[in-house]
Amino acid sequence: MIQLAQIVFILSVLVILHEFGHYITAKWFKVRVEKFYLFMDAGFSLFKKKIGETEWGIGWLPIGGYVKLAGMIDESMDTEQMKQEPQPWEFRSKPAWQRLIIMLGGIIVNILLAWFIYTVMYTTVGKKYVSTEVIQKNGLAFGEVGQKAGFKNGDKIVSVDGKFQDNFSRMVMDILFSSEVKVDRNGEVVTLNLTDEQIGDILAKEGRNFIAPRMQGATVDSVWADTQAEKAGLKKGDSIIALNGNKFKFTDEFSSTLGHYKNDSVSITLIRNNKEEILKAKTDSIGKLGFMFRTYLKDDYVIEQKMSLFEAIPAAIKESWSLLVYNVKSFKLILRPATGAYKQVKSPVGIARQLPDTWNWEFIWNFTALFSIGLAFMNLLPIPGLDGGHALFTIAEMITGKTLSDKAAGYVQTAGMIILLTLMALTFGKDIVQLIIDKFF
Template sequence: MIQVAQILFILSVLVILHEFGHYITARMFKVRVEKFYLFIDAGFSIIKKKIGETVWGIGWLPLGGYVKLSGMIDESMDTEQMNQEPQPWEFRSKPAWQRLIIMLGGIIVNILLAWFIYTTMFATVGQKYVSTEAIQKNGLAFGEIGKSVGFQNGDKIVSVDGKVQDKFNWMIIDVLLSDTIKIERNGNVESLVLSDEQKGKIISTEGKEFVQPRLKQPVIDSVFPKSEAMKAGLKVGDQIVAINQKPCAFYDQFKDEVKANKGDSVSITVKRNNVDTVVRALVTKEGILGFKAKFSEKTDYIINKQHSVLTAIPAAVKESWQLFVYNIKQFKLILKPKTGAYKQVKSPVGIARQLPDTWDWEFIWNFTALFSIGLAFMNLLPIPGLDGGHALFTTAEMITGKKLSDKAAEYVQTAGMIILLTLMALTFGKDIYQLIMDKLF
């Protein structure tokens, strides 16, 4: 329920402010706003009240929201009004430059919102990020997919497409969007190029988790009941020193040796109360012993850069811009069928499932800022039915001096809505199906 509450809160903030951007610019140019809705009122409204010329309401379907402007073909597909003589207060009666500003009003507010949130966060709790330098101190450890595409345990990522990224969480995205990756391996710098198919393997299986910090001699954090580790006598607090008489400086070396002995037994040397103790344990056919190692906390790698209000403002602008650039890069990745990245596009249902199950204001506001930039980018796409589609035709009108006819605009809007509704149905269907399957199995 907390996850649902979080996504509804975030969506409400974003939708209200996005639509307010359209509303306030429309009122600036004296365009009548007939409706202002949070969520979609398909069939009925949860709440509605007319104040002045505008009906304010909340719909029951949380798929965005809208403002209904007089004299405009939009999501409501109300074409009856367009058959009448244009009125001075209607959207269609206004100059093209004013209509363009109204169309971009929501996008502008989304960008300003992200900028405001980041400025506030940086000036209060600080600018926090996972340090690439800190997390790569001992090199990196990769999963099976990471190794299969060319990485090796102990590699350090030096640069991606010639750029050094100080923020590790962004560097992982850089890798998935990259052309050339420079890695340091055994003291030498080498180049690694990932194909679209290899990127697709990472995205569809391990995702951002395909790489982890390389853990030095691990300490056992917990032993699973009735596991082979428990039967062998491994205990919480044991520090793994060697396996099959092979020293283990890093945890990945231990894991590789365990997987190499599936269905067989291994001897494990652990340091217990400062004394080396050897135990023998059976490895299951799945390559599991049955214990959990204690990893370093993420907080060990986090840099918290403190800002004054004056330094927070440009830092927030830079953060917002970089996020916008990442949205462009990710969209390019989605458009490449071989990566299969389009399969990972999530609806609010899928997004909600990834949110934490505890209420954390710092996380929520950071996520809202990130989501706000994403919403601005999506609405800027030149797709009929989105703000970018309207803006494209208005810009073309300003350049050519020719306006799209009302009939043609109706056809374009209808086609755009069909495309958008189809995409929404597919993403919602996928996420709901996955939710049901996870519950059942």
């Protein structure tokens, strides 16, 4: 329920402020705003109240919101008004440059919101990020898919497309967007060029977890029930120091060596209560015992940089721009079918499931800023039905001097809405089916 409450709160803030961007610019240019809705009111609304010329309401379908402007074919698909003579207060009666500003008003507010949130965060709790330099001090560990792509345990990232990324989370994304990765492997610089198929394997099987810091101190974090590890007597908190008498320094060395023993007996040397013990165990058919090592905590590698207001303002602008660039790169990745990135697109249902199950205002506002830039980018896309689609036709009108007919505009808007609703149905359906599978199967 807390995850649901968080996504509803975040979506409400973003939708209200996005639509307010359209509302305030429309009012500046004296365009009548007939409706202002949070969420869609298809068939009926949960709440509505008319104040002045505007009906304010909350719809029942949480997939966005809208403002209905007099004299414009929009999400409401109200074409009756367009059959009447244009009135001075209508959207269609305004110059193209004013209509363009109104169309871009929501996008501008989304970008300003992210900039404002980051400015406040940087001056209060500070800018926080996981340091790439610190996290790869002992090298990096890679999952099976990452190793198949050419990485090796112990590699250190030197550059991605010629640049070194200080932020580890961003560096992981950079690798997935890259055409060239250089790594330091035992003092030698090795160049890797990931194929779309390799990127697709990483996204489908391991995601961002395909890369992690190389961990020293092999401390057992959990032992699964009814496994060989439990039968052997392994316990949480045990520190493993050797396998079959061979000592190791990093946990990945233990795991890779253990993988060579399938359906075989092994001896595990460990420290328990400051005493050395040896346990006998038998591996399964894939060389596993059934336990997990303690994984890294991002907080151990976090850099906190608190800023003054004058430092925070340009840093927040830079961060907002950087996120917009990452949205562009993500979209380009989605358009490369071999990567399968389109399968990773999530609806609000899928996003909500990734949110923490405790209410954390710092996380919520950071996520709101991140999501706000994503919403701005999505609406910039030149797709009929989105702000970018409206803006594209308005810009074409400014260049050619020709206006799209009301009939053609209706067809375009209908086509756009069909496309958008189809995409929403697919993403919502995928995430709801996955939710059911995870809960009941």
